[in-house]
Amino acid sequence: DGGITQSPKYLFRKEGQNVTLSCEQNLNHDAMYWYRQDPGQGLRLIYYSQIVNDFQKGDIAEGYSVSREKKESFPLTVTSAQKNPTAFYLCASRSWDRSSYNEQFFGPGTRLTVL
Amino acid sequence: EDQVTQSPEALRLQEGESSSLNCSYTVSGLRGLFWYRQDPGKGPEFLFTLYSAGEEKEKERLKATLTKKESFLHITAPKPEDSATYLCAVQARGAQKLVFGQGTRLTINP
Numbered sequence: 001d002g003g004i005t006q007s008p009k010y011l012f013r014k015e016g017q018n019v020t021l022s023c024e025q026n027l028n029h030d031a032m033y034w035y036r037q038d039p040g041q042g043l044r045l046i047y048y049s050q051i052v053n054d055f056q057k058g059d060i061a062e063g064y065s066v067s068r069e070k071k072e073s074f075p076l077t078v079t080s081a082q083k084n085p086t087a088f089y090l091c092a093s094r095s096w097d098r099s100s101y102n103e104q105f106f107g108p109g110t111r112l113t114v115l
Numbered sequence: 116e117d118q119v120t121q122s123p124e125a126l127r128l129q130e131g132e133s134s135s136l137n138c139s140y141t142v143s144g145l146r147g148l149f150w151y152r153q154d155p156g157k158g159p160e161f162l163f164t165l166y167s168a169g170e171e172k173e174k175e176r177l178k179a180t181l182t183k184k185e186s187f188l189h190i191t192a193p194k195p196e197d198s199a200t201y202l203c204a205v206q207a208r209g210a211q212k213l214v215f216g217q218g219t220r221l222t223i224n225p
Binding site: 031 | 119124149151156157158159160161164202204211212213214215216217218
């Protein structure tokens with residue numbers, strides 16, 4: 001049963017803590033993405049990766065970091081430098097094909113709350 | 116700068132009452148326009164991709180259409196289970212990212 005999994009579903013962070021959100025996919029997709037969703041706003045891109053060991057900043061990368069050591073995994077770390085981290089975080093992936101465009105598919109999300 | 120604006124922000128309909136959601140966009144060369152459905156507390160679910168003006172796609176009670184400036188998501192005879200937030204996104208040629216609108220929250224009353 002192929003898909004994208006994110007864990008945990010809910011995460012609570014204290015001030016000054018770093019936390020890591022997990023994203024795993026078994027769809028054999030090349031590209032993976034992290035988005036942030038705030039109430040009343042569209043999804044905003046944090047980071048993306050097209051291949052293993054390579055990733056690019058999105059529109060709101062400050063205070064976040066990522067790694068892509070395996071094709072299946074793209075964890076996101078929310079650092080203490082992110083001043084307003086409370087949000088719904090979504091991971092997405094898509095296959096990479098130069099001859100056609102393939103849609104992004106999303107995981108179930110992680111809701112992060114700062115205490 | 117690529118932009119997407121969805122209207123209305125919220126729409127409440129009676130069961131069976133057909134309507135349309137609007138997605139206006141400006142993009143430097145459209146690669147694709149995407150519609151997603153999102154239920155509360157869940158990730159977006161892919162619905163449609165449209166690539167060029169004049170294109171239409173249908174799925175059950177939903178039909179998406181595309182012009183050079185906007186896309187419509189038509190919902191025919193909706194049911195309460197169609198209640199969700201509908202998201203529109205565009206991708207420019209040569210770009211990796213999607214630019215999302217803020218969504219339309221649709222409520223279908225029985």
